[in-house]
Amino acid sequence: MAEVKILTEHYHDDNYRTVDGYLAKNGYEMLKKALKMQPTEIITLVKDAGLRGRGGAGFPTGMKWSFLPNNGEERYLLCNADEGEPCTFKDRMMMERAPHQLIEGMIISAFAVQSKKSYIYIRGEYFYAADVLRKAIKEAYDKGFLGKNILGSGFSHDLDVYCGAGAYICGEETGMISSLEGLKGQPKLKPPFPAVKGYLAKPTVVNNVETLASVIYILRDGVQEYRKNGTEKSPGTKLFSVSGDVMKPGNYEVPLGYPLKDLIEKECGGLKPGRKLKAVIPGGTSAPVLTAEEAYKATMDYECLANMKSMLGSGAITIIDDTRCMVDLLGVITHFYHHESCGQCTPCREGTGWLNKIVRSIHAGNATVNDIDTLCKVADNMKGRTICALSDAAALPVLSFVPKFRSEFEYYIREGKSQVRGISYAQMHH
Amino acid sequence: MFKLSSDGEAFVQSELKRYETKESAIIPSLYRVQKENGGWVSPDCIQYLSTLMDIPASRINEVFQFYTMFNKEPVGKFHVQVCCNVACCMAGSREMIDKLCEDYGVEEGEVTSDKRFTFTRVECLGACDKAPMMQVNETYHEGLTMDSAKKILRELK
Ligand SMILES: Cc1cc2nc3c(=O)[nH]c(=O)nc-3n(C[C@H](O)[C@H](O)[C@H](O)COP(=O)(O)O)c2cc1C
Ligand code: SF4
Ligand code: FES
Numbered sequence: 001m002a003e004v005k006i007l008t009e010h011y012h013d014d015n016y017r018t019v020d021g022y023l024a025k026n027g028y029e030m031l032k033k034a035l036k037m038q039p040t041e042i043i044t045l046v047k048d049a050g051l052r053g054r055g056g057a058g059f060p061t062g063m064k065w066s067f068l069p070n071n072g073e074e075r076y077l078l079c080n081a082d083e084g085e086p087c088t089f090k091d092r093m094m095m096e097r098a099p100h101q102l103i104e105g106m107i108i109s110a111f112a113v114q115s116k117k118s119y120i121y122i123r124g125e126y127f128y129a130a131d132v133l134r135k136a137i138k139e140a141y142d143k144g145f146l147g148k149n150i151l152g153s154g155f156s157h158d159l160d161v162y163c164g165a166g167a168y169i170c171g172e173e174t175g176m177i178s179s180l181e182g183l184k185g186q187p188k189l190k191p192p193f194p195a196v197k198g199y200l201a202k203p204t205v206v207n208n209v210e211t212l213a214s215v216i217y218i219l220r221d222g223v224q225e226y227r228k229n230g231t232e233k234s235p236g237t238k239l240f241s242v243s244g245d246v247m248k249p250g251n252y253e254v255p256l257g258y259p260l261k262d263l264i265e266k267e268c269g270g271l272k273p274g275r276k277l278k279a280v281i282p283g284g285t286s287a288p289v290l291t292a293e294e295a296y297k298a299t300m301d302y303e304c305l306a307n308m309k310s311m312l313g314s315g316a317i318t319i320i321d322d323t324r325c326m327v328d329l330l331g332v333i334t335h336f337y338h339h340e341s342c343g344q345c346t347p348c349r350e351g352t353g354w355l356n357k358i359v360r361s362i363h364a365g366n367a368t369v370n371d372i373d374t375l376c377k378v379a380d381n382m383k384g385r386t387i388c389a390l391s392d393a394a395a396l397p398v399l400s401f402v403p404k405f406r407s408e409f410e411y412y413i414r415e416g417k418s419q420v421r422g423i424s425y426a427q428m429h430h
Numbered sequence: 431m432f433k434l435s436s437d438g439e440a441f442v443q444s445e446l447k448r449y450e451t452k453e454s455a456i457i458p459s460l461y462r463v464q465k466e467n468g469g470w471v472s473p474d475c476i477q478y479l480s481t482l483m484d485i486p487a488s489r490i491n492e493v494f495q496f497y498t499m500f501n502k503e504p505v506g507k508f509h510v511q512v513c514c515n516v517a518c519c520m521a522g523s524r525e526m527i528d529k530l531c532e533d534y535g536v537e538e539g540e541v542t543s544d545k546r547f548t549f550t551r552v553e554c555l556g557a558c559d560k561a562p563m564m565q566v567n568e569t570y571h572e573g574l575t576m577d578s579a580k581k582i583l584r585e586l587k
Pocket of ligand 2 (some may be wrong): 187342391
């Protein structure tokens with residue numbers, strides 16, 4: 001098997017980011033096609049194609065769209081371009097290389113759900129991508145792909161970019177909605193789900209950048225052709241952001257169900273000379289870590305990783321070789337979630353603090369073997385009890401790193417230094 | 431007393447009308463104020479925005495406090511933000527920021543005496559395939575080595 005470039009076919013072409021370059025590659029043809037269809041026909045296509053959300057949870061997109069109530073209320077479409085899950089960098093590439101692809105996917109999706117207004121909520125640090133998008137949106141208006149009565153279809157749609165200002169939690173869909181409403185970016189209790197009561201309490205569809213762009217190719221290729229890539233339950237191709245200890249880190253588009261081993265060894269050029277695989281985080285830091293043995297058996301689809309008690313998540317794959325210390329890496333991760341908890345829920349606010357504190361005390365050589373169990377107990381109590389999934393996301397790395405690499409934690413506690421690197425991390429974090 | 435340029439005021443006025451609710455203009459306006467105030471937002475700036483936008487200062491402050499990209503203290507002309515999340519740590523970013531701080535004689539978060547630099551650690555910035563990386567004001571610098579990072583900083587104008 002090899003890369004299959006559907007979304008990324010023209011990404012090497014610098015001109016593709018301009019409207020003319022995009023049009024030269026049949027850009028906006030699927031918008032023309034969509035506008036001649038019935039909106040519900042498009043929703044059915046997306047459902048039948050089995051497209052699953054690319055932002056993390058893998059929820060079926062067509063199904064989400066059909067949850068919108070038919071009560072005549074104004075509807076909103078929000079593109080989630082917050083991309084905060086550590087080690088994920090695919091949406092950034094998509095927006096920088098192919099802004100019109102996202103715009104076309106959004107207009108088609110907006111037409112399907114009959115929304116007159118959409119936003120791309122982009123993380124604040126992506127200044128450059130936001131600039132590229134703003135230019136492209138202007139071009140799209142100039143060509144009549146956005147605005148009133150698009151291409152004479154009678155359908156009107158406005159699209160705007162909104163920049164966040166540095167908060168991982170704004171990637172959570174209801175946190176994003178709060179932020180867009182001009183509030184602190186704190187998640188809201190679900191239900192009601194955004195499809196029923198979202199932005200300004202109106203029915204709202206939230207989808208990831210890659211999800212919305214994928215809609216174009218379902219229309220272009222049809223359900224059968226689209227399903228030729230991927231598995232029964234995970235159809236299509238997906239972008240994977242590979243980072244860490246491989247020769248060629250980067251974004252790779254492969255069919256879902258692709259063997260992780262091939263991705264590491266073929267696409268990414270394997271590990272560095274003389275190194276051995278130790279672990280892989282397969283779906284962003286929230287995804288439970290896999291041992292090397294598990295990783296070599298894994299295929300990159302929603303069901304295989306769920307069976308391995310991990311998840312596909314955002315498609316961020318971090319490769320960890322045998323020179324790395326798991327006690328150190330877990331500290332980086334617990335620090336992150338502690339920093340990013342919005343503080344609304346006690347188990348998350350207190351729990352992320354405790355996780356970080358206990359890992360720090362291990363780093364500092366002040367912990368006992370009992371603290372390993374305390375760490376797991378705290379993590380266990382953080383699951384399933386909060387407004388949003390950040391709390392679980394913080395607990396899961398602990399509950400996989402510790403049992404799978406327990407001897408490294410025990411060694412560190414006993415000897416006061418890393419088994420792998422022979423040093424202490426007491427000073428490395430603040 | 432802080433005041434935006436007339437372009438800045440016009441920007442805030444247009445943002446107030448741009449979104450469905452005027453509160454959505456708070457973030458874009460804070461960005462503008464931060465830029466015109468030399469890289470940070472003082473209590474003075476919040477008071478000023480409150481009057482300009484006709485939104486209670488407490489309401490603006492709440493948004494201001496929530497987001498990490500709004501600086502609560504003065505920063506140098508160049509705000510050097512070094513990613514210290516997983517992929518960058520694996521590529522030596524912690525050692526890099528420690529060395530940079532040492533070379534410039536500051537702690538993290540402090541401003542150098544010539545007012546040129548502030549160094550801070552930040553979380554993943556989505557450039558992990560080119561770790562380690564740093565963001566200087568609005569610009570990404572990727573695939574750094576200790577030497578290339580120093581050279582970039584030396585040559586900033
Ligand atoms: C803490 C947290 C952070 C999230 N961050 C992102 C993100 O950066 N980008 C994203 O698309 N989805 C993110 N999600 C998932 C969103 O809540 C939502 O499920 C997604 O945007 C839906 O789009 P999709 O169905 O197309 O994947 C996050 C979820 C949680 C709990
Ligand atoms: S789980 Fe954590 S991040 Fe999510 S709403 Fe509760 S406190 Fe905030
Ligand atoms: S880990 Fe540093 S940019 Fe992602």
